[in-house]
Amino acid sequence: METSITRAIAWAPLRSGQRRYALTLLLLPALVLGHLSLGAELSPAQLWSLLSVSSSNSFAAMEFELTVLPRMVMAVLVGAATGLSGSVLQQLTQNRLVSPMTLGASSGAWLGLICATLWFPLFAVRHGEWAALGGALASVGLVLMVAGRDGIAGLPVILAGMALNLLLGALAMAILLLNNQQTRGLFVWGAGDLGQIDWQWVAWLWPKLLVGLLLVALAPRALTLMQLGSAGAQARGMTLWPVIVALFLVSIWLTSVSITAVGLIGFIGLITPNMARLFGARTSRDELVYSALLGVMLLLVTDGLALLINRWVPQLIPSGATVALIGAPVLIWLSRRQLSAEDQRALALPSGAQRMTRRSWWLVLLAAAGVLMISLCLNRGADGWTLGWPSPLIWSLRWPRVLTAATAGCGLAVAGMLLQRLLRNPLASPDILGLTAGASLAVMLALMLFGSSLFWIVAPFAALVGSLVVLGGLLVLGRRHQYSPAIMVLVGISLAALSNTLVQLGLANGSGDALALLGWLSGSTYRVTAIQATWLSGGVVVLIGLSLLFQRALTLMSIGDSVAMSRGLDVPVMRVTLLLLVSLLCALVTSLLGPVAFLGLLAPHMAAMLGARCVRVQLLLSALLGAVLMLLSDWIGRTLIFPLQIPVGLVASVVCGSYFVYLLVRQRLA
Amino acid sequence: MKCIGVVRMAGLAILLCCLATNARAQPRIAALSWEMVEHLLKLGITPVAVADAPDYRSWVVHPALPPGVPNAGTRTEPNLELLAQLRPELILITPLLEDIRDKLERIAPVVSYDDFTQDQDNLLMQRENFLALAQRVGRTPQAHQQLAAMDDSIARMRERLIQHFGAQLPDTTVIRFASPTVVYINGPNSMPQHAMQLLGLQPAYDAPVSRWGNIQTSVTVLGNIDDGAVLYIEPFAQGERLFATQLWQAMPFVRSRRFAGMRSTWTHGGVFCVEYLAAAITDALLTLPPRH
Incomplete structure (x- = not known):
């Protein structure tokens, strides 16, 4: 009796596991069949007749054999590889938010392939996977270095990955913008297309994924031991570093070859291990295998959806788009369930001076004046470089752009500084939290709904609605999770991925609208009119003035909610008010300029590093630094590839992003 | 001395005059x-x-x-x-x-x-x-002279086509490859289709109307073109990759050898791009065997 009970207890988890696998394996053929019948545009019965009369040499039969079947197999292979890769990474780092996407591997691989395609086209056609692998390894290496050993298990690695994704995305955008005619094919590929014309890619991919089987066979022991912590694992006689490095390499290899074969398909590696755990996968091997299975199912479903949409829409909808459409909401839902624990650790930046000396004030003011003079007086024209005050006509064309850039820089810097103080999170900024992504998402949706003719009228309203919706969502989610930075960053990641997908979708169609959209998305001041520039600067000045009124509240709240409350501050009301202020600033800037990354993050830090520690000084100094950075970016954008121009937002993102990553690395190496 | 000065002055005047008329x-x-x-x-x-x-x-x-x-x-x-x-x-x-x-x-x-x-x-x-x-x-x-010349030239192209194919010209569709799996098909109101119309060619694929005149779709869609010729606008860097596949070889227009490349021509230009397109289409079609 007793033994039977213990046996029952011992078997219970396995039984539930068996039931789970049995259900999954029952569902899988149904999904495969559904995918095939969607791909062949036939009902399952017709499909059966086509399969049974395999001798028929019709074009339909051949099409089925050479496009529909390999596409299905491709979905299975890529789904399994990304699921497995995500699971290995998550178990390795013991971090539920880690995936090839969040570690920056995907964007690194993409950038690597873009560069190879543009500069070494022959090499890219033959050995694209090595370019992808190189890019992925470089960016993951950078992320891991920035996060450091302690940061890998927590939020720091995700934040570093997010930052690198933003930076690499801006770089890729800049490259595409400068070479838009040659890179059209890359847009389709970048959006992740599973379409096949024969078995060649499948034949190319599957041997490279075999290493995954080895992973399932050998990795669980090491991964289980690692869950004991590094000390525990070493006590069991395991030398840790070679194993960790090998597992990392294998999982990034799986991602890189998948990306080379089908393009960017995000989210699956992030979601499936979480879902596997949710459905009850407990042991290491169980999670690996079940994540791979879920990856297969998820990709079959989302690709089936893409096929279904393609029946109704004449234009091609790539599979990567539908994956993101499903993946982003699922990710937010999962994180709501699983991320109650607060992780307040973040990345460390160099701390710098403790007080603002008179000398550093003079230096900053001198630099600001210098940049302003250069921006106004030193320019390239029809006859090369010219130094001198611009003519009235040129001045009338130039000042709205310069003013917009400068005040937008002020606005973003102050918004970032307010967010960092409010959320007590040194990495909070409009771009990391998804406010800018939300605004740009809304603008793109508006473009799709209303067409390009009304674009410049609709855009500001859409941007405001978008950033307000994101902020509202953040407030609701945030209250439930004590404003945990993790949830905010996740929302940012999901929204950024969604808006990225929509961009890819728009670009894949390659029309003229897409190019205009690309211009707006990269933060161009080109179309700003004098009236708009005046309104923007007026609005920014008023909002900054308002935020100066709240300096006492900000000082108290950046110490802690309890401190603020004990001093008689109505914390919830104050928080909502200030966040509203932030979203107004973001919407104002984004609607006119498009998304600008990193500036809101960097300017407050630079102010703090110069010694601006109290709220009022930090606020004013960040605003000044934000303006200087944007002026400089605007000038670079106007002169670097004259007569072509690089949008100021893109230059600012690349310049500030590189400096930010440099700061992180320097801090780590110090 | 004076004389030379006068000549110089006159030269300068003529030069200025030329510049002015030129301007x-x-x-x-x-x-x-x-x-x-x-x-x-x-x-x-x-x-x-x-x-x-x-x-x-x-x-x-x-x-x-x-x-x-x-x-x-x-x-x-x-x-x-x-x-x-x-x-x-x-x-x-x-x-x-x-x-x-x-x-x-x-x-x-x-x-x-x-x-x-x-x-x-x-x-x-x-x-x-x-x-x-x-x-x-x-x-x-x-302008009228140029337009008339264009109409003449297209009419001559049409005659060459009829000479080659007989009165029944092959239905034709002009495409451009985006990648080995994705293709742009030029449909109604695209400049290639207008050029075809002027040449008296019917479209081989019934594409929906769109703003820029072309739709982006999967290569397999081309398999629906049972009868007719397909011309692709060069260059297509990955041509070898696609054209070697079994699926491509099974496309009806490939089997009946009604597939050819046409030289790179801009498809969204002004009125005269139709003439360049018509010339490219004619030259490409003339490389196909005359059947029927």
């Missing part, structure tokens, strides 16, 4: 869209600045843009400060730049000509644009 003959016009560059060149006017000039030279090619013409920035964001320095007398735009019209008008008068749309006949629209531009610069007779 009258050559109005300073900046073209911020490629259709207008085509139209200006066909009217014998060299623009003072062209948006995306290097891309025009490598993608549109005909009519050739003289090498000295400066680049005025991109077509979506032309460089305003450079334009201001070049002092044009007239700026030609499409509705794409309508929202910066007031900035451009500070530099010079602006004329906007219609762009490709879904609702109107794009060829007719470009023809009217061309005539309107000709009228504006006072070269209407030359």
Whole structure:
């Protein structure tokens, strides 16, 4: 009796596991069949007749054999590889938010392939996977270095990955913008297309994924031991570093070859291990295998959806788009369930001076004046470089752009500084939290709904609605999770991925609208009119003035909610008010300029590093630094590839992003 | 001594006179869209600045843009400060730049000509644009002459096709490859289809109407073209990869050898791009065996 009970207890988890696998394996053929019948545009019965009369040499039969079947197999292979890769990474780092996407591997691989395609086209056609692998390894290496050993298990690695994704995305955008005619094919590929014309890619991919089987066979022991912590694992006689490095390499290899074969398909590696755990996968091997299975199912479903949409829409909808459409909401839902624990650790930046000396004030003011003079007086024209005050006509064309850039820089810097103080999170900024992504998402949706003719009228309203919706969502989610930075960053990641997908979708169609959209998305001041520039600067000045009124509240709240409350501050009301202020600033800037990354993050830090520690000084100094950075970016954008121009937002993102990553690395190496 | 001075003065006067007539003959016009560059060149006017000039030279090619013409920035964001320095007398735009019209008008008068749309006949629209531009610069007779020459030339191409294929010309579809799996099919109201119409060719694939005249779709869709010829616009770098596949070899038009490449030709140009397209289509079709 007793033994039977213990046996029952011992078997219970396995039984539930068996039931789970049995259900999954029952569902899988149904999904495969559904995918095939969607791909062949036939009902399952017709499909059966086509399969049974395999001798028929019709074009339909051949099409089925050479496009529909390999596409299905491709979905299975890529789904399994990304699921497995995500699971290995998550178990390795013991971090539920880690995936090839969040570690920056995907964007690194993409950038690597873009560069190879543009500069070494022959090499890219033959050995694209090595370019992808190189890019992925470089960016993951950078992320891991920035996060450091302690940061890998927590939020720091995700934040570093997010930052690198933003930076690499801006770089890729800049490259595409400068070479838009040659890179059209890359847009389709970048959006992740599973379409096949024969078995060649499948034949190319599957041997490279075999290493995954080895992973399932050998990795669980090491991964289980690692869950004991590094000390525990070493006590069991395991030398840790070679194993960790090998597992990392294998999982990034799986991602890189998948990306080379089908393009960017995000989210699956992030979601499936979480879902596997949710459905009850407990042991290491169980999670690996079940994540791979879920990856297969998820990709079959989302690709089936893409096929279904393609029946109704004449234009091609790539599979990567539908994956993101499903993946982003699922990710937010999962994180709501699983991320109650607060992780307040973040990345460390160099701390710098403790007080603002008179000398550093003079230096900053001198630099600001210098940049302003250069921006106004030193320019390239029809006859090369010219130094001198611009003519009235040129001045009338130039000042709205310069003013917009400068005040937008002020606005973003102050918004970032307010967010960092409010959320007590040194990495909070409009771009990391998804406010800018939300605004740009809304603008793109508006473009799709209303067409390009009304674009410049609709855009500001859409941007405001978008950033307000994101902020509202953040407030609701945030209250439930004590404003945990993790949830905010996740929302940012999901929204950024969604808006990225929509961009890819728009670009894949390659029309003229897409190019205009690309211009707006990269933060161009080109179309700003004098009236708009005046309104923007007026609005920014008023909002900054308002935020100066709240300096006492900000000082108290950046110490802690309890401190603020004990001093008689109505914390919830104050928080909502200030966040509203932030979203107004973001919407104002984004609607006119498009998304600008990193500036809101960097300017407050630079102010703090110069010694601006109290709220009022930090606020004013960040605003000044934000303006200087944007002026400089605007000038670079106007002169670097004259007569072509690089949008100021893109230059600012690349310049500030590189400096930010440099700061992180320097801090780590110090 | 005096004599030489007089001769010099006279020479200078003649030179100035020449410059003046030349200046009258050559109005300073900046073209911020490629259709207008085509139209200006066909009217014998060299623009003072062209948006995306290097891309025009490598993608549109005909009519050739003289090498000295400066680049005025991109077509979506032309460089305003450079334009201001070049002092044009007239700026030609499409509705794409309508929202910066007031900035451009500070530099010079602006004329906007219609762009490709879904609702109107794009060829007719470009023809009217061309005539309107000709009228504006006072070269209407030359414009009519050019249009008549184009009609003649296309009629001669049609005769060559009929000579080769007989009265029953093959149905034709013009495509461009984006990748080995994705293809753009030129449909109704696209310039290639207008060129086909002028040549008396029927479309081989029934594509839906769209703004730019082409749809992006999967390569397998081409398998639906049972009867008819398919021409692809070169270059297609990954051609070897696609053309070697079994699926491609099984396409009806490949099996019946009704597939050929046509030389690189711009598909969204002004009225004369139809002539270049018609020439490219004719030359490509003439490489196919005459059947029926």
